[in-house]
Ligand SMILES: [Zn+2]
């Protein structure tokens with residue numbers, strides 16, 4: 422099969438992925454073989470490919486095929502797979518498998534299982550014509566969603582849902598969305614579904630136009646204005662949600678949040694000085710559990726959650742990574758093998 426493979430870490434400008442022929446994998450017991458129809462390109466793929474996540478032990482093997490927001494068709498069932506048929510349209514998200522036995526798995530929080538395996542980081546991912554998936558971690562996808570619009574539900578979609586879930590939103594609350602990319606554009610929509618008002622903060626005009634289109638009430642270009650000052654002028658935020666991978670942005674979000682407010686952070690940042698007497702709550706968030714993944718697919722299939730995407734052939738994977746790195750992707754880029 423054709424795949425985009427990472428052999429060694431290099432900057433996106435140096436075309437780190439090679440398009441090559443590799444053996445098509447075989448599904449083991451409890452696994453399925455999926456023919457990939459579309460795979461989204463995530464910023465975390467870029468971090469891994471450029472070697473930034475070596476310090477976290479990611480990827481755990483080289484060479485590796487990246488990609489973890491995948492739509493495809495089940496073409497082969499491994500031994501003992503039940504409840505899935507050949508020909509089913511399915512999605513695969515970053516959580517490739519979980520142990521099913523630990524306290525977190527038993528509490529429906531398998532996305533933080535210490536033994537979880539990550540798609541495209543511990544096992545080969547979706548920048549390829551085929552992928553092997555754990556049958557317990559695939560999700561049926563209705564026909565009214567195209568592969569290109571459904572693929573990003575499986576990382577930015579579930580990630581946005583997880584973040585908004587932790588924010589405990591109520592109608593009328595004011596939510597700041599810091600970073601309007603793949604995840605941010607879905608956070609905005611989910612916050613609006615809760616009846617909240619959205620302040621979108623981004624350094625890039627193209628991202629702010631996306632936020633405006635989706636219904637954000639205030640738009641702040643942080644390369645031109647100080648977002649803390651601007652937000653304090655309108656009375657501060659009840660909740661800040663941060664998906665821009667920058668410690669400076671996390672600090673701005675914290676300072677823009679009202680006393681007793683909540684700051685939800687879904688990226689690696691350094692948190693400095695912590696004024697306890699402001700009684701703010703800081704919560705981390707990472708993807709989400711399987712039941713929430715189903716909710717995300719349902720919302721999209723009912724037309725309540727839209728994915729803004731641009732599509733490229735798999736061969737252009739390197740070009741797409743460069744565009745993503747330089748902020749030239751409006752919301753989400755999707756590769757088609
Ligand atoms: Zn992702």
Ligand SMILES: [Zn+2]
Nearest residue numbers: 520523526534
């Ligand atoms: Zn577990």
